[in-house]
Amino acid sequence: MKRSIKNFEDFRDALSAYRLPRVLLAALELNLFTVIGRNTWLLPDLAREVKVSERGLSILCRNLATAGLLQKQGSRYRNSALAATALNADDPAYRGSYLGLIKNHWNDWLRLMESVKTGEPLDKDEPEAPDYRRQFTWAMHHRTLETAPMIASQLSLKGVKTLLDLGGGPGTYAMAFLSKNPALRATVCDRPAALEVAKEIAATHKAGARLSYLGLDLLSDEIPGRFDVIWYSNVLHIYSPEQNLGVFRRVRDALVDGGRLIIQDAFLHDREGLFPEEAALFAVSMLLFTESGNTYSVADTTAWLKEAGFSSVRTVKMAKGKEDWEGGILEARVPGVSSKTRALRRRSAQNSRSH
Numbered sequence: 344m345k346r347s348i349k350n351f352e353d354f355r356d357a358l359s360a361y362r363l364p365r366v367l368l369a370a371l372e373l374n375l376f377t378v379i380g381r382n383t384w385l386l387p388d389l390a391r392e393v394k395v396s397e398r399g400l401s402i403l404c405r406n407l408a409t410a411g412l413l414q415k416q417g418s419r420y421r422n423s424a425l426a427a428t429a430l431n432a433d434d435p436a437y438r439g440s441y442l443g444l445i446k447n448h449w450n451d452w453l454r455l456m457e458s459v460k461t462g463e464p465l466d467k468d469e470p471e472a473p474d475y476r477r478q479f480t481w482a483m484h485h486r487t488l489e490t491a492p493m494i495a496s497q498l499s500l501k502g503v504k505t506l507l508d509l510g511g512g513p514g515t516y517a518m519a520f521l522s523k524n525p526a527l528r529a530t531v532c533d534r535p536a537a538l539e540v541a542k543e544i545a546a547t548h549k550a551g552a553r554l555s556y557l558g559l560d561l562l563s564d565e566i567p568g569r570f571d572v573i574w575y576s577n578v579l580h581i582y583s584p585e586q587n588l589g590v591f592r593r594v595r596d597a598l599v600d601g602g603r604l605i606i607q608d609a610f611l612h613d614r615e616g617l618f619p620e621e622a623a624l625f626a627v628s629m630l631l632f633t634e635s636g637n638t639y640s641v642a643d644t645t646a647w648l649k650e651a652g653f654s655s656v657r658t659v660k661m662a663k664g665k666e667d668w669e670g671g672i673l674e675a676r677v678p679g680v681s682s683k684t685r686a687l688r689r690r691s692a693q694n695s696r697s698h
């Protein structure tokens with residue numbers, strides 16, 4: 344999406360864009376989609392059930408119907424297919440943890456001026472609680488449970504035997520890669536509280552038997568083992584350029600010769616770092632919630648990767664609408680061993696065996 348505000352009307356429209364989100368949040372706060380469930384409701388009955396005024400609910404429901412989330416027939420309302428599933432706490436497809444995260448973000452974004460003034464995150468004095476990490480990890484699962492299989496089906500891992508999902512959180516991506524590639528073994532690396540969630544999710548998948556777990560601090564700990572591919576998704580934006588360079592250096596040492604680091608993030612693609620708009624806006628979240636995070640351009644990230652010793656860097660194109668972020672995948676390769684060196688190594692191994 345590319346929005347350009349050229350006149351006062353454009354400005355007013357952009358500024359008033361909070362209205363529908365506030366209506367959606369009010370519906371979530373009332374658990375409206377859950378209460379409606381699979382039934383058709385008359386407004387007075389529904390108003391009694393959720394304990395709000397009939398007038399208020401009628402205007403709210405009408406707008407939810409305009410947005411396509413409810414179906415309206417006279418004063419009867421029922422859920423759309425989406426509202427009856429992903430937004431309904433009684434449905435197995437409910438994505439409540441992610442909805443909860445977005446609800447909290449509304450309140451956090453109201454405090455944006457605090458972070459703009461200080462340059463610091465809102466919770467800078469609060470130590471990370473395992474409970475928060477657990478909730479956040481479930482939210483990440485609910486965020487990507489449809490996207491991860493789409494990415495896995497487009498990203499070729501032919502011949503890849505081992506993959507590390509670094510900062511993999513719930514392991515949703517690792518699970519998607521494992522499901523798609525039956526010969527693959529994967530390791531998800533994250534903080535202990537996140538790994539607990541990853542284990543619970545993997546236990547519900549057959550491919551989960553090929554997933555291992557690695558608890559470490561990816562900013563400071565050495566990564567044990569050597570992998571064919573390291574998948575680094577949605578972590579780059581949490582950290583500063585210097586921290587990312589440090590991670591890239593350690594990641595390089597944890598890859599086999601010719602191995603690949605595949606980064607997924609909200610990359611900016613133009614010279615000034617303005618677009619896509621979603622990636623520019625995401626930087627505001629990083630201001631609110633991280634000490635040094637930001638969104639980065641492909642050009643800057645490529646420069647850090649080269650500095651860390653990666654040889655070739657390229658963007659990997661996904662089909663439009665079947666990606667996490669627009670143009671959001673970058674692949675970097677560790678220099679491979681040439682066939683000449685491989686032949687020399689083979690010969691010297693044979694020689695040492697025959698002596």
Ligand SMILES: C[S@@+](CC[C@H](N)C(=O)[O-])C[C@H]1O[C@@H](n2cnc3c(N)ncnc32)[C@H](O)[C@@H]1O
Pocket residue numbers: 480483484487509510511512513516532533534537559560561562563575576577578581
């Ligand atoms: C935004 S989530 C992304 C999760 C997943 N990779 C995805 O794409 O959905 C970032 C993850 O990185 C992990 N992470 C961030 N900094 C870390 C660190 N220093 N050590 C270990 N894990 C870290 C977080 O715990 C979290 O699970």
